[in-house]
Amino acid sequence: MSTSLIDPKDSLERQNEKLLQIVGALMRKVEKKNEQSGVAYAQFERAALLEVQVRERTIDLERTLDLLQESNSRLEAANRETLIARENLIEAIETxxxxxxxxxxxxxxxxxxxxxxxxxxxxxxxxxxxxxxxxxxxxxxxxxxxxxxxxxxxxxxxxxxxxxxxxxxxxxxxxxxxxxxxxxxxxxxxxxxxxxxxxxVTNIIRLERKEREKMRDEQARILQATLDHLNQGVCIFDKDKNLVGWNKRMDYLLDLPPQELALGRNFMILLERLRDQLEFVDEFDGDMLVRWANNNEGRPPVAFEVVRAERQILNVFAQEMPDRGFVISFTDVTAEREAARALSEMNEMLERRVQDRTRELGIALSEAERANASKSRFVAAASHDLLQPLSAAKLFINSLANSVESVEQQDVVTKAESALSSVEQIIEALLDISRLDARRPNFDVRTVRLSAVLDPLRDELTPVAAAKGIDLRVVGSGLSVRSDPGYLRRIIQNLVSNAIRYTDRGKVLVGVRRVGGVARVQVWDTGRGIAKEDQASIFQEFKRLDTSHTEHSLGLGLAIVERACKSLDHSLSLFSEPGQGSVFSVDLPVRLGVAEAPAPIPVRRKAPELNGEIVFLVENDESIAKAMTLTIEGWGGEVIHAWNGEEGLQLLSEIDLRPDALVLDYQLGDGMNGLELLHKIRRLHGDVPARIVSANRGPELNMACRAAGVNLLPKPIDWTEFFTFLNGCALQRT
Missing domain, CATH: 3.30.450.20 (PAS domain)
Incomplete structure (x- = not known):
């Protein structure tokens, strides 16, 4: 273990002093020894080196001392500042x-x-x-x-x-x-x-407490005043079931002495006093009220009625308050119960009267429905029976028109055809009214191109208007709408025909306006106009404002228009001024995204030139069978006639011949209709061109014919359609 010549605890001055003494002693010792001695010289060199090291250490120590003194000064200053800051902080928090x-x-x-x-x-x-x-x-x-x-x-x-x-x-x-x-x-x-x-915050809380007490007293006065103005008797009990408040109405409703209605009176004591005056009705009684008041797990609201003095009825309602107290209110409902009793008796009497009247109306309605159904069946049957001879008459007239040559006879034939056409229109109107009067009329609502309705009507009615000197203009439209095609055509046709009929001079304009998602079809005329008071009645059946008019009309056209528009949910409106003309408007829903098909090119129709084509006719009406046979043979064809389906099948089997065309009546009267007969013939002879003939114009038969792939030829038979059918058969054979 090495020892140090200098004590580190000494000050720098003392250490320097010791070093100087050591150096002096070493120098003296060296001088006393022999200068030739190498050991002495080596010691001297070490002493000199040690002196240099001591000097350098002294300088370092002096520099360190200066830094230490400077740090001590700064630390002393920081301690003074910290002490001052702490004293300032203490003084601050003391304030x-x-x-x-x-x-x-x-x-x-x-x-x-x-x-x-x-x-x-x-x-x-x-x-x-x-x-x-x-x-x-x-x-x-x-x-x-x-x-x-x-x-x-x-x-x-x-x-x-x-x-x-x-x-x-x-x-x-x-x-x-x-x-x-x-x-x-x-x-x-x-x-x-x-x-x-x-x-x-003692003063603040005490002041708030005083304000709350003052407010509570004010609220108590307001509450008492409010309770006194109520038409109900009210009692308020605290959580201990002691009376803490009531109103003046209680004194009137319940006959209790003042000492009974006193603050602090327990609910049970008060209830015992009330049981002598009150009688509980229904299932709620006093014991149930006691159990309700003693319930500590929450009291649901209860309501019941009591009777006082056998004449006063009180409605009682009890409800718990948030502080576990409860409120009981008494309402005098004597007048209401008497009124309710009287009203109940009156209601019973009225219900008996209503039931009797309803029964009478039900009987009347049933009779009216039976009468209406009987009328509809009669109209349909009568129309069918009328259309049969009418169809034969038109065929006979058409056959006669081809054989007469003189102008006078042709004029007679033309007038006869016109008269038969008028009869046909009247029968068709009666059929339309009958179908629209049905409880559930059948409609075939689909997308209809307005051009497909307006263009044929323009071609059909322009000659009629021109014969009266009226300018009929029909503006085309590229819109498509949702409606029943047949009824839509009848609606517009009736409106235009009515405008032509009641316009003496001027013009009739038919056009379509696009109003949002609605296509508004309008028929304008410069006719006589309709007075305001007559505009509602013109849509009634058989109603004609001008009875002096010479044209044949039953007044069913506008009635059909009004009922068809109502059934199809098409809005119908009228604006008219006497002497200025009229405009009828029908709103139709527009069908978007349907491309307009090009208008068909009209084909010139001409009478068929048959060359021995065989037409197989099945018709059970003798007059129609003779008329059709005469007409077909007059055009150069051959007719094989059968009276019913069974006879027709047997006849085809015997002659073993495939006919060129089939003309089959729908109602054959032998348990087999025309469509069933058509199926059986096609199974034997293939897809022979055919037409179903019937006076039934209902949509069901039309749909059944379309499903079977055959067209329906309604009676009276349109000879132009018959021409087209037989022309096609002749061209197909050639």
Missing amino acids: VSEGFALFGPDDRLVLYNSRFCRELSDVEPRLHEGLTFSNYVRLISNSRHLSLPTPMTPQLWATQRTRRHRDDRVTFNVSLTHDRWLQVSEHRTARGGTVILQTD
Whole structure:
């Protein structure tokens, strides 16, 4: 272990002094020895080297000493500044009017002022720097000055206080003895410490308490005034079932002496007094009311009725309040119950009358429905029976037209055809009315191109208008709508025909306006116009304003228009001025995204030139069978006639011949209709061109014919359609 010649504890001056003495002693020792001795010289060299090292060390020590003295000066200045800052901080928190304490990030007390915990005299002396927050809470919870509510214990209060310490910001009031209050608030510092402020809010809370009591008294007066103005008797009971309030109406409804309705009177005592006056009705009784009042697990609202003095009926409603008290109200409903009883008796009498009247109306309605159904069946049957001979008559007239040559005879034939056409129109109108009067008329609603309806009507009615000197203009439209094609054509045709009929001069204009998603078809005329008071009646059946008009009309056209538009949900409107003309409008829903097909090129029709083509005719009406046979043979064809389906099948089997065309009546009268006969013939002879003939124009038969791939030829037979059919058969054979 090496030893040092210099004690490090000595000052620098003392160490230098020792070094100088050592050097002097070494020099003297060297001078005494022999200069020739190498050992002495080596020692001298070491002494000299040591002196240099000592000098350098001395210089370093002096520099270090200077730095140390400078650092000590700065530290002393910083300590003075820290002390001054701490004194200033202590003076500052002492000037705060509230109790102040600062806990560090480690929840230990750093500093506090003299007002902190001043109200807790048993806690204040025990505060000191370094006190932990948990010990501080424990001291507060065990203080004799802390006022805790009855169920709260010091340990529970300390637990809740510690739990709230975890929040970033805490503010709460602490109740002290002698009705004093402290407001405690905690705030977090940037370094994680906690600042606690204690504010004496005793005066504020006492003032608020006085204000609340004053407000409570005012509210009590307002509540009492409100209760006294109620038309109900009201009693209020507290959670102990003691009477705490009532209104004046109670004195009127219940005959109780003043001492009974006194504050603090228990509900059970009051109920015993009331049982002598009140009689419970229905299933609710006094015992149930007692059980309700004694229920400590929540009382649902109850309502019941009682009778007083056998003439006064009181409705009683009891409901619990938030503070576990309850309110009972008494409402005099005697007048209401008497009125209800009288009303009930009146209702029973009225119900009996209504039932009797309903029964009578039901019988009348059934009779009306039977009459309407009978009328519809009669019209349909009569129309069918009328169309049969009418069809034969038209065929006979058509056959006659091809054989007469004189102008006078041709004129007679033309007039006969016109008369038969008028009869056909009347029958068709009656059929339309009959179908529209049905409870559930059948419609074939689909997408219809307006051009497919307007263009044929223009070609059909322009000659009629021109014969009267009227300019008929039909403006084309590229729109498509949703409607029944047949009824839509009939609606527009009737409107245009009606306009032509009642226009003496001028013009009739038919056009379509696009209004949003609606296509408005309008028919304008410069006719006589319709007075305001007559505009509603023109849509009635057989109603004609101008009875002097010479044209044949039953007045069914507008009736058909109105009923068809109503059934199809098409809006129909009329604007007219007498002497100015009229405009009828029908709104139709537009069908978007349907391309307009090009208008078909009209084909010139001519009478068929048959060359022995065989037409197989099955018709059970003798007149129609003779007329059709005469017509077909007049065109150069051959007719094989059968009266019914069974005879027709047997005849085809016997002659073993495939006919060129089939003309089959739908109603054959032998249990087999025309469509069934067509299927059987096609199974034997293939797809022979055919037409089904019938006076039935219902949509069901049309749909059945389309499903079978055959066209329906309605009676009376349109000879132009018949021409087209037989022309096609002749061309197909060639």
